[in-house]
Amino acid sequence: MTQTFGELDHPARLLMGPGPINVHPRVLRAMSVQLLGQFDPEFTGYMNETMALYRQVFQTQNRWTFLIDGTSRAAIEAALVSTLAPGDDVVVVNAGRFGLLLSEIAERCDARVTLVDGEWGTVVDPQAVEDAVKRVRPRLVACVHGDTSTTMAQPIEAIGGICRRYDALLYVDATATIGGMSVPVDAWQADIVTGGLQKCLGGPSGSGPITISDRAAEHIFGRRHVEKGLATGGTVGNGRRIASNYFDLAMIMDYWSDKRLNHHTEAASMLFAARECARVVLEEGLEVRFARHAQAGAAVVAGVEAMGLQVYGDQAHKMTNVTAVLAPAGVDYDRVKARMRTEFEIEIGAAFGPLAGKVWRIGAMGVNARKHAVLQTLAALEAVLRWEGFGAPAGAGVDAAAKVFA
Numbered sequence: 001m002t003q004t005f006g007e008l009d010h011p012a013r014l015l016m017g018p019g020p021i022n023v024h025p026r027v028l029r030a031m032s033v034q035l036l037g038q039f040d041p042e043f044t045g046y047m048n049e050t051m052a053l054y055r056q057v058f059q060t061q062n063r064w065t066f067l068i069d070g071t072s073r074a075a076i077e078a079a080l081v082s083t084l085a086p087g088d089d090v091v092v093v094n095a096g097r098f099g100l101l102l103s104e105i106a107e108r109c110d111a112r113v114t115l116v117d118g119e120w121g122t123v124v125d126p127q128a129v130e131d132a133v134k135r136v137r138p139r140l141v142a143c144v145h146g147d148t149s150t151t152m153a154q155p156i157e158a159i160g161g162i163c164r165r166y167d168a169l170l171y172v173d174a175t176a177t178i179g180g181m182s183v184p185v186d187a188w189q190a191d192i193v194t195g196g197l198q199k200c201l202g203g204p205s206g207s208g209p210i211t212i213s214d215r216a217a218e219h220i221f222g223r224r225h226v227e228k229g230l231a232t233g234g235t236v237g238n239g240r241r242i243a244s245n246y247f248d249l250a251m252i253m254d255y256w257s258d259k260r261l262n263h264h265t266e267a268a269s270m271l272f273a274a275r276e277c278a279r280v281v282l283e284e285g286l287e288v289r290f291a292r293h294a295q296a297g298a299a300v301v302a303g304v305e306a307m308g309l310q311v312y313g314d315q316a317h318k319m320t321n322v323t324a325v326l327a328p329a330g331v332d333y334d335r336v337k338a339r340m341r342t343e344f345e346i347e348i349g350a351a352f353g354p355l356a357g358k359v360w361r362i363g364a365m366g367v368n369a370r371k372h373a374v375l376q377t378l379a380a381l382e383a384v385l386r387w388e389g390f391g392a393p394a395g396a397g398v399d400a401a402a403k404v405f406a
């Protein structure tokens with residue numbers, strides 16, 4: 001029997017978790033634009049514009065700044081599989097789920113992983129990173145900027161300097177901060193930095209912006225092996241072939257260069273989305289946007305604290321755009337989250353690993369890093385908590401947050 005199901009017709013939900021978030025209307029419109037062939041000069045022009053836009057978003061001069069088709073983790077995987085060969089040493093800075101993700105992907109590359117661990121809810125001491133780098137002399141140091149699992153933002157500046165001193169490449173996962181907190185790639189001296197659209201950039205997931213320094217590109221091109229059906233001789237590198245075809249950055253860079261050497265079929269609608277996200281960000285201005293995210297995050301913190309709740313983790317290193325709130329004793333963790341949705345059409349985030357069942361994660365990002373979204377979320381949370389038996393003082397959360405916006 002043929003089944004067709006209904007047209008997509010869900011309620012307009014306010015997405016206040018750690019991502020995805022509601023997409024900017026301009027980005028939705030860009031995604032509905034008709035496709036072009038991937039070698040159409042109009043389309044390759046859009047590709048070049050996208051490169052120029054993301055250089056500004058990443059605050060870099062890197063020529064190699066483009067998109068990986070796939071979610072943020074696709075860009076992470078492309079970065080790691082293209083730099084690491086079996087037996088290479090990598091130091092992973094880890095204080096959360098996404099630090100562990102970097103180590104897992106590096107292990108799948110058969111690299112030798114040295115973890116420099118911090119406790120969840122803290123960041124890692126750069127001195128510990130330096131000690132490990134001095135001892136191991138890795139090819140790569142891999143680090144998460146904002147780890148949404150703990151809401152901590154690792155200071156990167158010091159790590160960039162360490163990597164240059166010991167001639168290691170520095171990879172940074174900025175999925176959760178790009179477009180909301182400053183990601184100054186060149187000032188950090190980072191070699192490869194990746195992002196995602198679905199958080200502060202205000203788009204859907206499915207495209208991973210990436211930027212690559214010349215010295216990292218040189219290493220990657222040293223492993224260039226052009227796909228068999230495309231090779232015309234002369235372009236095969238002598239390094240070990242990159243273990244993934246799809247995530248082979250040497251081939252993807254050839255595709256994004258003037259050579260336009262065919263690789264995948266560029267995901268045109270996602271490119272349109274990524275291009276529009278960057279246009280929206282840059283039209284607002286990076287500094288204004290960072291300040292808007294910081295203000296919305298501060299309002300969330302003020303609001304939940306005024307309700308009598310506790311914010312999780314080291315506040316000195318908290319990401320501005322996501323807040324983890326400890327669930328008070330006596331309330332049903334899952335039911336609070338569910339009632340936010342069923343009664344108010346608001347999504348807040350649950351947590352992973354050691355924090356599962358302990359904190360809710362509230363994001364204020366992109367179009368939702370604004371007063372109305374924060375106040376609605378706090379008002380709803382207060383009501384749900386009171387229904388669940390927690391005595392949040394009436395109106396205190398909204399009042400405290402409103403003051404931050406005043």
Ligand SMILES: Cc1ncc(COP(=O)(O)O)c(C=O)c1O
Binds near residue numbers: 146174205
């Ligand atoms: C810091 C960080 N890195 C990586 C990812 C993975 O992103 P994606 O789900 O788009 O693959 C996320 C997603 O939440 C994240 O927060």
